[in-house]
Amino acid sequence: MRLITHNMLKCHVKNCTDPDKQFPLRFKDAKLEQIEAERNDEFLVRMLPRIEWAALATTANELGIELPKEVPANPADDDAFLQGLHTAIMEMHVKEGSMLCKGCGHEYKIAKGIPNMLLAEHEI
Amino acid sequence: MSRPEHVAPPELFYGETEAEKYTRNSRIAAIQAEMTLRAVELLNLAEDRPHYLLDIGCGSGLSGEILDEDGHVWAGLDIAPSMLDIAIDKDVEGDLFLQDIGQGLGFRPGTFDGAISVSVLQWLCNADKAENRPRYRLQRFFSTLFMALQRGARAVFQFYPENDAQVELIMGIAMKCGFTGGLVVDYPNSKKARKFYLCLFAGQAPGGEKHELPQGLSGDGGAAGVAYTQARIQGAKRGKKARKPAKNSVEWILHKKELARKRGKEGVPLDSRYTGRKRKPRF
Numbered sequence: 001m002r003l004i005t006h007n008m009l010k011c012h013v014k015n016c017t018d019p020d021k022q023f024p025l026r027f028k029d030a031k032l033e034q035i036e037a038e039r040n041d042e043f044l045v046r047m048l049p050r051i052e053w054a055a056l057a058t059t060a061n062e063l064g065i066e067l068p069k070e071v072p073a074n075p076a077d078d079d080a081f082l083q084g085l086h087t088a089i090m091e092m093h094v095k096e097g098s099m100l101c102k103g104c105g106h107e108y109k110i111a112k113g114i115p116n117m118l119l120a121e122h123e124i
Numbered sequence: 125m126s127r128p129e130h131v132a133p134p135e136l137f138y139g140e141t142e143a144e145k146y147t148r149n150s151r152i153a154a155i156q157a158e159m160t161l162r163a164v165e166l167l168n169l170a171e172d173r174p175h176y177l178l179d180i181g182c183g184s185g186l187s188g189e190i191l192d193e194d195g196h197v198w199a200g201l202d203i204a205p206s207m208l209d210i211a212i213d214k215d216v217e218g219d220l221f222l223q224d225i226g227q228g229l230g231f232r233p234g235t236f237d238g239a240i241s242v243s244v245l246q247w248l249c250n251a252d253k254a255e256n257r258p259r260y261r262l263q264r265f266f267s268t269l270f271m272a273l274q275r276g277a278r279a280v281f282q283f284y285p286e287n288d289a290q291v292e293l294i295m296g297i298a299m300k301c302g303f304t305g306g307l308v309v310d311y312p313n314s315k316k317a318r319k320f321y322l323c324l325f326a327g328q329a330p331g332g333e334k335h336e337l338p339q340g341l342s343g344d345g346g347a348a349g350v351a352y353t354q355a356r357i358q359g360a361k362r363g364k365k366a367r368k369p370a371k372n373s374v375e376w377i378l379h380k381k382e383l384a385r386k387r388g389k390e391g392v393p394l395d396s397r398y399t400g401r402k403r404k405p406r407f
Contacts, residue, residue: 004176005199005219012230012268023232037217043174043197050176050234090197114208117201117223117230121255124227124264 001115003065004047004089007056011101013123021103024055028107030063030097039086045076051089060088127286133252138183138204147184147210156242159319160187163240163280164194166308166323166338175237178272179218180225180281181244185211188218191240199236201225226261231272238277239269245283245322249290262294266301269326276329279303281322291320298324310341374400 011022053071060067065088072078075085099108099115106123109116128137138146146152169175174195182188182200184207191198198218202208208220223229226248248265249258269279285291291307298305303324311317325335369375377400384392393399 001219001221004197008199008231008235010230010232012228014228040174040195046173047176052232112209112212114212114220114222117221117227118203119224119227124255 001094001110001113002090003056003059003063003092003094004051006059006094006099007051007089009099011103011106012117013101013104013106013119015123016101016104016106018103022101024052024059025099025101025108027059027063027094028098028100030110031095032063033093033095034087034091035093037086037090039083039090041076041082044082044085044090048075056089063092063094065092127246127284129247129250133250134247135203135205138207140206143184143204143206143210146207147186153186156186157190159242159282160190160240162310162319163187163242163282163321164190166280166321167238167240167278168338169238176235178231178236178239180239180241180269181247182211182218182220183207185214185216185218187240187242188216189214192217201229225265226256228264228268229272231268233271234274235272236277237274239273239279241279241281241283243282243284245281245294246285246290249286249293259293259297262297263301266298266303270302273326274329275327276335277326278305278335279324279326281324283320283322285320294322298322302327304335306337308338308340311343312340313342372400376400 007024009023009025011025013022016022048071057067057069067084067088068081072081075081093113094110095113097110099110100106101108104123106119131137167177174197177191177196177198179188179191179198179200182202183204185200188198188200188211199221200211200216200218201221201223202211203222203224205222208222211220225244248262250256251258273279283294285294295307303326305322305324308321308323310319310321321340323337328335369379378395381392381395381399
């Protein structure tokens with residue numbers, strides 16, 4: 001799973017509704033793998049408003065990926081920033097580990113790069 | 125014809141053997157590809173730029189490969205682990221999730237530019253576990269999907285409805301969750317080629333053009349679909365004939381002798397290079 005998708009992911013347990021806690025899910029024992037991908041500046045710039053930057057920066061830092069704390073004023077012309085962003089959200093794949101919800105404590109396990117999002121009976 | 129959703133729940137039905145069969149069968153793959161292309165066409169995306177899409181019930185990545193080819197970035201959900209394993213082996217580029225869509229989707233509001241789904245929706249109408257209530261599951265699915273889509277985005281579901289009541293149930297719940305749109309039927313007059321696409325619009329983009337329900341394709345169109353069946357039946361026939369050697373030929377004699385030996389008959393002549401050979405004319 002790439003970080004761009006992780007940034008869109010929140011806990012979907014039925015009674016876990018506190019918006020401050022159900023997002024972002026925190027990684028535990030994450031194993032990373034970098035898979036090269038073609039860079040598309042237009043896509044990156046268009047996705048920027050959809051990305052929760054604070055959450056992305058914190059998550060990336062926890063995983064040991066460097067990202068600036070703030071989005072620069074003119075991201076479309078900032079080549080170094082776009083390259084960093086591309087590496088972080090499009091090339092870094094989390095292969096193993098798990099994701100924890102701060103609200104309800106549900107642990108979503110990740111195996112072979114696939115998070116298990118199945119819920120138990122009492123969570124739906 | 126039996127419907128797979130009557131046999132077993134999806135995560136069991138698409139076990140290792142069925143998943144393998146599903147992916148290796150070129151006929152299924154061709155039909156899936158055709159339906160995926162049509163679904164993407166119905167999404168009505170702005171051309172020539174990548175979008176962030178959701179593939180609901182991505183399976184072994186047959187539809188994902190087509191999204192990859194078009195350069196889209198996508199995330200895929202499926203409930204069958206064996207299908208996802210095959211997708212991993214195929215190195216599809218999308219992010220895969222093991223998820224039961226009836227439990228709702230966990231994506232932030234306004235995430236996706238569109239969603240496609242091929243042959244999935246009918247599975248949601250099943251009550252194969254005690255805690256599964258189809259109505260509730262459909263409602264949870266459509267409401268979370270509506271949230272996860274950008275305003276003005278579309279969701280296109282190809283599905284095989286069992287009867288009119290099922291279509292009504294699904295559409296009714298989708299409308300209640302805020303979607304507009306309707307059913308697009310391709311080739312309505314052909315029993316084999318007829319395909320149902322549920323085309324849903326998640327609200328309207330501010331200043332965007334008004335959604336209009338696309339027209340279904342007409343004619344008997346699915347000539348391709350029929351041709352596959354024909355080819356397969358013919359292939360099977362030819363295969364059977366080819367396996368049987370011509371009567372009185374060398375292979376036929378060897379086969380008969382082999383059979384006789386296996387059955388324990390005594391005095392079966394030995395095989396040699398003269399076996400089954402014509403004698404020279406004496407005079």
